[in-house]
Amino acid sequence: MTITQLLQIIYAGRKKAALIAACIALGVFLISFILPAKYTAESVIAVDTTNMDPVTGLSTTMNAISGYMSTQAEMIQSQRAALIVVDKLKLESNPALKEKFQTVGAGRGSFRDWLAAGLLTSLDVVQTGDNAVLTIRYKSGDSKYSATVANAFSEAYVQLVADSRMSAALANSQFFEAQLNGLQKKVEKAQQALADYQSKEGIVDTDERVDVETQHLNDLSSQVVDAQAAAADAHSRARSQNGVAPDVLNNSLVQQLKIQIAQKESEFKDIATRSGPNHPLYQQLKAQLDELHSQLDSQIKTYGQGLKDAAGNAASRQSALLKAMEDQKRKVMQLKSHRSKADILAHDVENAQRSYDGALQRLAQTSLQSSSNQTNVTILKMASEPLNPSFPNIYLNTLLGIVLGVFSGIAYVVLSEAFRRRIHTAADIHDLVGIPVLATIQSTAPAKRRLSIPGFR
Structure with missing residues (x-):
């Protein structure tokens, strides 16, 4: 099949192809219109990789920024951060969520853990290139709720970093406090040995x-x-x-x-x-x-x-x-x-x-x-209530439906022609039957009347 024949086949079945394309585009449009809207709220967090200790004044540079930022993203998406959000938003006292938990989970497991797991399913954390910037995205059917949860995760991350530092510092403090007793005894023992020897x-x-x-x-x-x-x-x-x-x-x-x-x-x-x-x-x-x-x-x-x-x-x-x-x-x-x-x-x-x-x-x-709650994390942008839904995108989906419909219509016409070949040109007679064409008779059908406008031909 030559390109000319393919174009003639498509031209001959253009009405069917257009009908299929219109149906698919309309179907995609209707489905996109019927689907419940989802709103995505974003908050942006910057992490200072040149971390300065607020007490000692010493700075430590994170050499592997990508690895460090991946760890920070995992912290945001951790269950502990989600539990902080659950407590911050007081989701345990929501009767609708309790009823859903009783229906879906049959009351098994921890209601608080179930809420945290549900929050994490709609949470996404993205690193912007190689920069030390994280974007927290939360998607739900309520635009205000999406913004609230995104901001809650940002605040939970800041609190989690502060708590981690404070707990590590507290453990170190307890360790040094325990070591001081033994070190003090060593000092006293050494001083006593020197005094005894000098006296002797x-x-x-x-x-x-x-x-x-x-x-x-x-x-x-x-x-x-x-x-x-x-x-x-x-x-x-x-x-x-x-x-x-x-x-x-x-x-x-x-x-x-x-x-x-x-x-x-x-x-x-x-x-x-x-x-x-x-x-x-x-x-x-x-x-x-x-x-x-x-x-x-x-x-x-x-x-x-x-x-x-x-x-x-x-x-x-x-x-x-x-x-x-x-x-x-x-x-x-x-x-x-x-x-x-x-x-x-x-x-x-x-x-x-x-x-x-x-x-x-x-x-x-x-x-x-x-006792210091300072961190190396800064919230650059608090999530605001999104005006337009992020899903479904009716315009984009309709455009994709049109493109898909056009290709589907063309494919249908071409495949139909492949299973049931028809004669469209004199060359088709020679290719299909194998006999030469002696003459070509023009169609005697009356020409369609065209709309004429005075002054134009």
């Missing part, structure tokens, strides 16, 4: 005492160095050379005695050469020499013993200072050990106090949050 070791000001004892140790170290030098010098002076210490030989009294002995020996030698041993002068000089030698030996012995005693005293002082320095070292090390232990205990006190202060601060914040 007699620590008042560890740092100051360590500084004093360290300075004392430094002084002792200097004294030990001086004592070591003095002891070395004393030992050097007391060290004997040929049985006699050099300092003894260099002593002025010893030198004077030596000079006197030398003089007497010179005189004694002179007398000894001139006189014999029995000469009185010889005997006198010999006695004087013996006395001088005795004095020299006594003086050398006395002065040498003094040097040895001085060296011994220097060594004793050195030993005493070394022992005192070692004792002071142990004392300083013990004090430093005590200070380290006290520092550890003080650090434990600081950590425990810091944990307690942090928990106390969080408790104060969560307590404020649990």
Whole structure:
């Protein structure tokens, strides 16, 4: 079948197609007119995805806006939100709804839950693109009721967000309040351990005492160095050379005695050469020499013993200072050990106090949050009573009925022709019968009279 033949078939059955199209369009119009009208009311809500805590002032950005907004839409369409609307509109006290519940549900289940489920069936929540804006739509047969319910769901959502935040903050507040008791006990235990240790070791000001004892140790170290030098010098002076210490030989009294002995020996030698041993002068000089030698030996012995005693005293002082320095070292090390232990205990006190202060601060914040009803939700547009019904749309339905009717009429004509083919042109004779067309006879039917208007042809 060619396009020309198809157009000829449609043209031939145009009356039937027009009748079918008119019937379908009229039917759609009548059905749309008979159907009960439904009114859709809309309220618009904006959600601040850059959420700032009203207490702490800190902001948190929701990275996945689409996922977050989907969650918010689910909250609006939740049973809890619907139950809030039921309570807000006092639907449980509506006798007509009670009677319908008794008829439909036979009194089984919860009347309140049944009302909430009924509200959700006519509720629709739509997100506008990728924006953080939600449109709440409610459809019913009463325009005023639709607006009332849409606004009630908006307010219920705001209340639900506030309640969720407050309940979460209250749970956190209770948690931190329970933790504070244990943290306070830890602080008290750490403080008591530090106090007991300081009392046991007699620590008042560890740092100051360590500084004093360290300075004392430094002084002792200097004294030990001086004592070591003095002891070395004393030992050097007391060290004997040929049985006699050099300092003894260099002593002025010893030198004077030596000079006197030398003089007497010179005189004694002179007398000894001139006189014999029995000469009185010889005997006198010999006695004087013996006395001088005795004095020299006594003086050398006395002065040498003094040097040895001085060296011994220097060594004793050195030993005493070394022992005192070692004792002071142990004392300083013990004090430093005590200070380290006290520092550890003080650090434990600081950590425990810091944990307690942090928990106390969080408790104060969560307590404020649990009493704050601020949310990140703003109602941009309250639903107003719609003037025109959203369903059925008579004009749109009628237009669609006309289009559907035209296509249905054309389809009917074409299908009828397919099952019962008729001859409309000379080409159809050749296609259907298979014989050539010899001649074409024009129709002899009288031409229809046309309306003539003067001045026009």
